[in-house]
Amino acid sequence: MSGYRLPHGGFIDRSRRLAFRFDGKLLEGHPGDTLASALIANGVKLVGRSFKYHRPRGILTAGAEEPNALVELGEEGRAEPNSKATEVELFDGLVARSQNRWPSLAFDLMAINGLAGKMISAGFYYKTFMWPAAFWEKLYEPLIRRAAGLGRATYATDPDTYEAVNDHCDVLVVGSGPAGLAAARAAGGAGARVILCERDSLLGGALLLAPAVEGWRQEMIAALETMPDVTVLKRANVFGYYDHNCLGAIEKLSDGAPGAGEPRQRYRVIRAKQVVLAPGATERLIAFPGNDRPGVMMAGAALVYLRRFGVAAGRSAVVFTNNDSAYATARGLKDAGLERVTVIDARPTGPQAPGLAVRLASEVAGFDGRRVEVRRRGGGANAETIEADLLCVSGGWNPNVDLASQSGARTAWSAELASPIPGAPVQAERSAGAARGLSGIGAAARDGLTAGREAARLAGFAGAADFPLPEDEPPALAVEPLWEVRGRGKSFVDLQHDVTADDIRLAHREGFSHIEHAKRYTTHNMATDQGKIGGLVGAAILAEARGETPDAVGLPTFRPYTAPVAFGAFAGRATGDRFEPIRRTALHDWHIRHETVMQRAGAWMRPFYYPRAGEDAWTAILREARMVRSGVGLCDVSTLGKIDVQGPDAAAFLDRLYANAMTTLSVGRARYGLMLREDGIVFDDGTVSRLGLEHFVMTTTTGEAAAVLEHMDFHAQTVWPELDLTFCSVTDEWAQISVAGPRSRDTLMKIVAGLDLSNAAFPFMAVGEGMIGAIPARIFRISFSGELAYEVAAPSCFAEQIWEAILEAGRAFAIAPYGLEAMGVLRIEKGHPAGHELGGFTTAADLGLGRIVKKAGDFVGRILAERPAMADPRRPRLSGIRPADKAHRLRGGAHLVTEPTSSESLGHVTSVTRSVELEQWIGLALIEEAESWRGKRLWAVSPLHDERVEVIVTSPRFVDPENARVRV
């Protein structure tokens, strides 16, 4: 046990205690603690096992860069793996478990992997487990998965809710350190709408470690609170910077107290006119043997635990540094009363440090958790050992360039910092403060003020607010780049993925010398911490191996996300029933009230069938189909696309749009219409009705309604802009009801007024307007079933009244509704192509519709439909099939072959159903040389079902091939 709580200090509420569990053990902390600070305060040193070697690991950092302290939080549906203990705010009742250890954290049998390290070096899974191939899936992969990896995701449903929100602002400020606070106040004071995002629960960043400027921090926060157009978001991490100044953030709302009614997290999509990036800097690691041992901590983090949480991370400390910043940690630890604090500074000269024991020109060559091996820079025999349970490390500071880099700005190299800094902006952004390489609170605040003013000015707010800034600190001595101290043992560059300095050199030796190749070969930087502390160290070691400088090697591309994001947050409320929009016809409630089985078709809900008591699906469907063939039925066909077309050139436009002629259509008549794509393939079909000389209404299939309208818009706007016409969708305006069957006329004649429905006055394909009660309706004598049939269209707010009126009128003929599946039975019997026949691979001739295509005049698809392969007479053509044995069933998708064992396909089955006329299964199929197979036998084979059915090839028109019934 080494860490402990100091008697005073920190932004914690010592008057209250919070109980939590770690690996089952009950511990206590205070409000204001993170899980990490509370664990250290309780003397917990070992918090996890490493990814590959299962080495013991302790808390290394105090923030998002943490590679070691990954824990599983919560239970059941709230279980969340890979949470960084440094980022988890403590709450009463928190439950956390360590990960990747078996059977327990202290005694991990998998640690033997560390001894077998030679075998599982970088790229080991590309080499070791290659042979035999069959072993991969059954043996190697499960073995690796058990041994490696992090926490486990839960399969339970997440009980919490999430929300997604769109935000807009003039100036977005990322980070609330001295630069961020100053930028937000400057921009807000100028009158801009400002959003300030701070990932921490407290505002201030580095100010929280500087008691001397606490007053300034509080004054700045108070000033921001008075500005109505400044929104301050805490616990909000900006995770990605996308095109058009669009950024993504996750705001944690009730992670601490789940189930309180608020969403747990809010996903924010922020569109900002200008962005100020002030996310600060991250301290970098130094590679040396044992730099992953529990007890190693980043020097800045040790200061955070002191100042922010009132926690000392150890009792006796060595501070290993190559720059001045770690001296503040050494000073703080000494002031906190640690037994011994020794500074090991790699540089020949250091800053004035009265009272501190400092070894200059020295380096740490090893650490075993209790003893630090110290020697003169460059090695030699004069090594000494210093007892210490805390080894603080500072290899310098890297400006956090990830968001700037994601925005498209290339990084520049700062020789002074030995680190990349943001380069010239590409989008409307600028970095400020430590994020662009400045050091010191005063300098950062001044830079933030300038950046905030400039951002506001560019967003159109020129007012210049002024406020006092903290004083500048004296200049620091230069950092001396130090990437690695070589020695015996593993020196890590990526602690989360267990990548060592030797792995980087191995990658180079094996030819993976490009930084992006080395990254993928070694997995360096690929863990959830994205190499924040060791990424540059690995790059520098690669540079040395290549004989180049780190700036020549560069860093891998920065990509979203800067920190992991829960899928639930992206989904927001769009889960379960609210996953995607549902479209309902005006008759939906009627269907639901009558216990209709509904079927989703795209966004639509459509009536599938209407079962009566005791009926199974097929019984109901076949009853409905028989009813239409023998009596009368009605069907809700409102989902058909309907487009109103008007204007002097409407007829000419439709003539070019459809493959068959439309100018010849008379007023008061409807016509089948076939539309091709530009490439000559069938696009869609429907009917065109001429309501007036310059007024048409056309229908499309349900599925292609939006695509057809878009196709029309494209041609009207760009191809034939000279045509004078207007059109718009009226799908939602008109409810449409099919009334089909021999008694359909008798039914409608009872209720339709003002329109003579007799066969002579209103023949097949006639269109007219009449009244049903007080409701104006359009009547179309068209048929999809092959029976005498009408479609009745009425404004959809009257849909139920019309539907009920038809039901009442047809009662004497035992009318009842029929659904989508019975409609399918009827159209397959009739040989009408639909869904699978219009699948984007058939020509008009393939479907037996070649005769209706215009011989003269142009239309969309004409030219390309004439290509030789499109006109090839051997192309598969629409045919009917039925099993030779009436007892057999058919399968959609089955292939047609001459012998049951043949693998030479002549075509495939597109639609199947149970015919009510033939009382057996029938199907539509596309068959090569279809005419020559008529009346002959083939085999329909479905290897998926292990079925072979002998079938007879027929005409696709199983019912009324002369089309007489529709004309009676």
Added chain:
Amino acid sequence: MSASDRSRPESALAVFERPRSLALLIARKDKADRLAAAIRASFGLDLPPPGRWVTGAQVDATWIQPGGWLLEGEPSAPGAFRALVAAAAEGLGAAVDQSSGRSVIRLAGAPARAVLATFCRLDLHPRAFGPGSAAMTRVAHVVCGVRLADATPSFDLIVASTYARWLIEELLEASARHGVRFEPALKPYRSAMPASGPM
């Protein structure tokens, strides 16, 4: 969310359907100017430019597409409003009845902007979307007209009638934690929601 939550008296938000007569007016080729003059002569109203809507004594007009406006009046007999607009636009544009095709849903209350921000990407801040503003966009994944109706703020959402229930359900769910009451449309207008409630 229970029905009682939605109808509690302190509800900060109200969602209700507005029965309206609607006609889509589309200008014929090269006749937008003459159409605007004809509408001004008939209804005393200037057809608004993109992103705007205007209210008149008899008719409101909302820009909805290039050369296209949604004209709006009090509920009337089937086809009557369309005929009125068609007569005014004779030879200059097409008037297509959308009284049953579109639903106008009002969201009113102080948190309305926060609710809309959960599924509408537009900037609805008063500086960006002031009086007279209208836009065609997506709300809750469906194509929707959005306009600022008053400074409460109240917003009108104009959506395909077949998506009206989907949108109302989304609005009620997004509004639940602010407190919301729902008023279905009065007869004879067909409500988008079944009488027994939305869920």
